[in-house]
Amino acid sequence: MTNSAIRVRGLRKAYAGVTAVSGLDLDVARGEVFALLGPNGAGKTTTVEILEGYRRRDAGEVSVLGSDPARPDAGWRARIGIVLQSSGGHDELSVQELVHHFAGYYPDARDPDEVIAAVGLDEKRATRARHLSGGQRRRLDVALGILGNPELLFLDEPTTGFDPEARREFWALITSLADGGTTIILTTHYLDEAEQLAGRVGVITGGRIVALDTPDRLGGRDHDHAVVRWSEDGLQRTERTATPTALVAQLAGRLGGEVPGLVVSRPTLEDVYLRLIGQPDHTLEVVS
Numbered sequence: 001m002t003n004s005a006i007r008v009r010g011l012r013k014a015y016a017g018v019t020a021v022s023g024l025d026l027d028v029a030r031g032e033v034f035a036l037l038g039p040n041g042a043g044k045t046t047t048v049e050i051l052e053g054y055r056r057r058d059a060g061e062v063s064v065l066g067s068d069p070a071r072p073d074a075g076w077r078a079r080i081g082i083v084l085q086s087s088g089g090h091d092e093l094s095v096q097e098l099v100h101h102f103a104g105y106y107p108d109a110r111d112p113d114e115v116i117a118a119v120g121l122d123e124k125r126a127t128r129a130r131h132l133s134g135g136q137r138r139r140l141d142v143a144l145g146i147l148g149n150p151e152l153l154f155l156d157e158p159t160t161g162f163d164p165e166a167r168r169e170f171w172a173l174i175t176s177l178a179d180g181g182t183t184i185i186l187t188t189h190y191l192d193e194a195e196q197l198a199g200r201v202g203v204i205t206g207g208r209i210v211a212l213d214t215p216d217r218l219g220g221r222d223h224d225h226a227v228v229r230w231s232e233d234g235l236q237r238t239e240r241t242a243t244p245t246a247l248v249a250q251l252a253g254r255l256g257g258e259v260p261g262l263v264v265s266r267p268t269l270e271d272v273y274l275r276l277i278g279q280p281d282h283t284l285e286v287v288s
């Protein structure tokens, strides 16, 4: 068995003249949690749908769990879990009924009751799907996505609409799946979510990957200069420097000890991401 979960070379897809994916290459190893980031319309969903076997490509080579998703068979499908951006249906069934019902479709299903507990819906087992809150409905989607014990799980913007506590609980669930060896492809607009969950992130814009690395190294983030802010003579000062420690020591000497209003910051994943997709850097804009 190869160590590759996903291998993509030169993937292309256009819709009636609109290029959605334009020569995308990607490798994801088994056991990785990989986040795909990018602005609206970048080509994430198109790429993921091609990987899932739900959309035809125009050109390129694609292998997912060793098979071409353009020719999916039931055995391959059963090895893949999908949590779509929006879901619905079966609204009159209870959580328990739904999860037990869908478990019957998989050759190697997890225990439905354990799955309900794992997504934190134990207290809602008897509740009809249409009476769940948005965040609870999303948990149910995840329950249905992991029910077949997939080797590869696609999560499309999984925590949209979650409250902060629910997001943390969801992250813990995803981490436990990853610890158990599930390969996870996550698309998200939440940079903190990518940073928390993903071993590597790929930034896609204009239908191709423009940067790919671990969250702490993306776009040269680990070598980026620090921004030092402080107050002096009634003014807010800001300086970007490769040697923040030396600058702070110099300021402490000049200002006679404590440096008023001192903040030293490195670019966040969001700063780097915005730079990569061509948005202006605002980190130096606060000088007054």
Ligand SMILES: Nc1ncnc2c1ncn2[C@@H]1O[C@H](COP(=O)(O)OP(=O)(O)OP(=O)(O)O)[C@@H](O)[C@H]1O
Pocket (backbone or CB within 6 Å): 015, 016, 018, 019, 020, 038, 039, 040, 041, 042, 043, 044, 045, 046, 047
């Ligand atoms: N079914 C379709 N028919 C025509 N054009 C489409 C179709 N689906 C997507 N597109 C276009 O393809 C491009 C890529 O869309 P895609 O949905 O893959 O982007 P995305 O990165 O997933 O965006 P978002 O973050 O908004 O979900 C966009 O310009 C979009 O308008």
